[in-house]
Amino acid sequence: MSEYKTIDVAATQMLDKAKEIGFLTTFDRAKAQEPRCTFGNTGICCRICLQGPCRILPKKPGGNKGVCGAADYTIVARNTVRYIAGGAAAHSDHGREIAETLLHTAEGKLKDYQVTDVDKLMYVAKNIGVETEGRDANAIAKDVASAALAEFGRINEAEELTWLKSYAPENTLNIWRKTTVMPSGINLSLAKLLHQTHVGNDSDPVNIIFGGLKVALCDIDGQHLATDLSDILFGTGVPVVTEANLGAIKADKVNIAVHGHNPLLSQMVVKAAKGMQDEAKAAGATGINLVGICCTGNEVLMREGVAIATNFATQELAVMTGAMDAMVVDVQCIMPSLRSAAECFHTKIVTTSPIMKIPGSYHYAFDEARAMDSAKEIIRLAIDAYKARDKAKVSIPNITNKVVAGFSLEAMLNIFKKVNPDNPIRVIADAIESGEIKGIAALIGCNNLKGTHDQNHTAIAQELAKNDVLLLAGGCSAQAHALAGMMNGEAVQQYAGEGLKKFYARLNAASGLTTDLPLMFHMGSCVDYSRMQVLVNMLAAEMGLDNSEVPYVVSAPEAMSEKAVAIGAWNVAYGNPTHVGVIAPTVGSQLVNDVVTKIAEDVFGGYFFWEPDAAKASARLIDILEERNWKNVMRKKARD
Ligand code: XCC
Ligand code: SF4
Numbered sequence: 111m112s113e114y115k116t117i118d119v120a121a122t123q124m125l126d127k128a129k130e131i132g133f134l135t136t137f138d139r140a141k142a143q144e145p146r147c148t149f150g151n152t153g154i155c156c157r158i159c160l161q162g163p164c165r166i167l168p169k170k171p172g173g174n175k176g177v178c179g180a181a182d183y184t185i186v187a188r189n190t191v192r193y194i195a196g197g198a199a200a201h202s203d204h205g206r207e208i209a210e211t212l213l214h215t216a217e218g219k220l221k222d223y224q225v226t227d228v229d230k231l232m233y234v235a236k237n238i239g240v241e242t243e244g245r246d247a248n249a250i251a252k253d254v255a256s257a258a259l260a261e262f263g264r265i266n267e268a269e270e271l272t273w274l275k276s277y278a279p280e281n282t283l284n285i286w287r288k289t290t291v292m293p294s295g296i297n298l299s300l301a302k303l304l305h306q307t308h309v310g311n312d313s314d315p316v317n318i319i320f321g322g323l324k325v326a327l328c329d330i331d332g333q334h335l336a337t338d339l340s341d342i343l344f345g346t347g348v349p350v351v352t353e354a355n356l357g358a359i360k361a362d363k364v365n366i367a368v369h370g371h372n373p374l375l376s377q378m379v380v381k382a383a384k385g386m387q388d389e390a391k392a393a394g395a396t397g398i399n400l401v402g403i404c405c406t407g408n409e410v411l412m413r414e415g416v417a418i419a420t421n422f423a424t425q426e427l428a429v430m431t432g433a434m435d436a437m438v439v440d441v442q443c444i445m446p447s448l449r450s451a452a453e454c455f456h457t458k459i460v461t462t463s464p465i466m467k468i469p470g471s472y473h474y475a476f477d478e479a480r481a482m483d484s485a486k487e488i489i490r491l492a493i494d495a496y497k498a499r500d501k502a503k504v505s506i507p508n509i510t511n512k513v514v515a516g517f518s519l520e521a522m523l524n525i526f527k528k529v530n531p532d533n534p535i536r537v538i539a540d541a542i543e544s545g546e547i548k549g550i551a552a553l554i555g556c557n558n559l560k561g562t563h564d565q566n567h568t569a570i571a572q573e574l575a576k577n578d579v580l581l582l583a584g585g586c587s588a589q590a591h592a593l594a595g596m597m598n599g600e601a602v603q604q605y606a607g608e609g610l611k612k613f614y615a616r617l618n619a620a621s622g623l624t625t626d627l628p629l630m631f632h633m634g635s636c637v638d639y640s641r642m643q644v645l646v647n648m649l650a651a652e653m654g655l656d657n658s659e660v661p662y663v664v665s666a667p668e669a670m671s672e673k674a675v676a677i678g679a680w681n682v683a684y685g686n687p688t689h690v691g692v693i694a695p696t697v698g699s700q701l702v703n704d705v706v707t708k709i710a711e712d713v714f715g716g717y718f719f720w721e722p723d724a725a726k727a728s729a730r731l732i733d734i735l736e737e738r739n740w741k742n743v744m745r746k747k748a749r750d
Contacts, residue, residue: 352418367436425448
């Protein structure tokens with residue numbers, strides 16, 4: 111067992127190296143933060159006004175409430191929903207940037223972007239009610255982008271968010287309407303929630319949580335339009351074969367990592383690099399090598415087959431190889447410490463967004479109007495940096511694993527179509543109804559160094575696969591499986607139970623792909639979790655079930671970001687049992703904790719549970735799937 115909290119061998123080697131050169135990584139900093147403050151850890155520390163921080167101190171007279179009189183349940187509820195607000199703001203702002211780019215592209219203002227996937231454009235247009243008959247692609251794209259932008263500024267509370275309304279099943283929509291969590295505008299809902307949780311405002315925990323759920327639904331709305339519009343601009347993922355882990359960084363090449371979330375930049379870097387291999391050669395390298403970290407890495411993996419270097423917790427370790435020439439970052443999940451890591455080497459950290467700068471790093475304002483030229487200039491920075499690389503400091507772990515990825519929902523349905531041409535989604539429905547597979551689990555979320563990096567991601571996936579659960583994956587969780595060599599056909603043979611193996615054998619025989627399908631379908635970045643929900647919606651319709659009756663569970667073993675909280679919350683509102691592998695800061699209020707882990711089920715059919723132990727979490731996830739299956743069988747019997 112390694113002295114470090116990671117299961118990744120390549121990461122261990124780089125942590126040794128960091129130790130040698132005296133660089134303190136996030137693993138050291140996580141240790142330094144222990145023991146955590148119990149108040150913060152359980153959610154009963156309030157810093158919403160300047161009289162705070164107020165903590166709940168039940169033993170002191172007057173100490174069981176904050177200075178203003180806020181009880182534990184108010185404090186915990188407010189803190190929780192403010193996480194959701196942060197997450198929804200990040201996801202939806204990402205979506206808004208894509209929408210603006212699509213609009214300006216359709217208006218002919220951005221020469222370097224174009225409508226790439228016309229089929230997707232038509233599909234989205236039809237779904238959201240944009241006229242397609244006899245119109246050209248740019249005119250339709252303009253209306254689709256405008257509809258996306260309209261999601262943000264709408265202030266008429268009688269209206270509803272277009273994407274939510276167009277994709278969610280009627281039953282689910284009606285639950286949201288009845289519980290008043292159906293949002294009208296993203297900006298309005300975010301502002302309202304911050305208002306609602308201001309000092310001296312709402313102190314009713316249930317009302318606060320419902321305000322939070324409304325914003326969580328804005329989160330999926332923003333995610334969903336980000337996915338749809340990114341597919342339109344850059345193409346919808348198709349199966350790709352590539353590799354993952356730090357060995358994807360190549361000693362003889364100019365290495366550039368794209369890191370962050372927004373594909374507007376990373377896609378352009380990939381495109382530009384194709385034409386610049388000669389410039390890299392002129393500098394003495396054999397070419398340019400691109401690798402991805404975090405979700406922008408997932409975006410270019412899905413669409414371009416770019417290799418995965420590593421995931422969130424180990425991003426500094428990509429720099430530790432000494433062979434990373436530039437790390438080009440956009441927004442979210444980029445550790446400020448990258449700059450100090452880069453100082454140990456020749457690496458250039460290039461920030462590109464006006465809202466994501468790191469003191470001391472190189473800021474290059476990415477300009478969509480001259481996107482290609484911007485991308486080229488950024489690549490030239492990397493080529494320059496390469497010239498300054500100290501070969502004596504290079505040590506790249508010789509570890510990579512085969513990855514089969516690129517499973518947009520469209521790509522999955524295309525494969526199912528080979529088995530059942532008339533009704534592709536039936537392929538999963540049949541497998542569930544016959545008991546061949548127990549259901550579906552979405553493996554999602556971040557890394558969180560409160561636990562051991564990637565350990566629970568992989569352990570839970572293996573246990574679920576052994577029990578014949580079909581796996582979907584996204585975000586840093588997908589990257590954990592890819593890094594560990596579990597995202598390929600060999601892993602199916604190694605880990606899947608007999609039923610799941612049979613299911614895969616049928617798909618493989620029909621797929622027409624040159625490679626076997628992987629143990630989990632990597633559906634993309636975190637904004638792409640909307641793809642998973644659309645799959646569940648289709649399955650519910652096909653099986654004649656409510657969403658909350660589908661044998662589907664969600665697991666975020668290492669949830670970390672505010673975005674993860676928002677994602678968890680909309681999953682619950684959609685009817686999905688949602689496992690979180692860290693103890694959530696809701697436990698400081700029994701009431702709030704009960705609302706999100708128990709009462710939520712009565713209202714939405716979905717609920718949270720916290721379980722840091724992988725074996726216990728897997729057992730519970732399997733129980734939930736079995737119980738849903740059993741109930742469905744009983745329902746059917748009662749009907750027949
Ligand atoms: Fe960030 Fe998306 Fe979490 Fe990874 S999974 S740590 S949010 S990069 Ni999205
Ligand atoms: Fe304390 Fe109330 Fe201010 Fe929170 S809002 S910091 S509980 S006084």
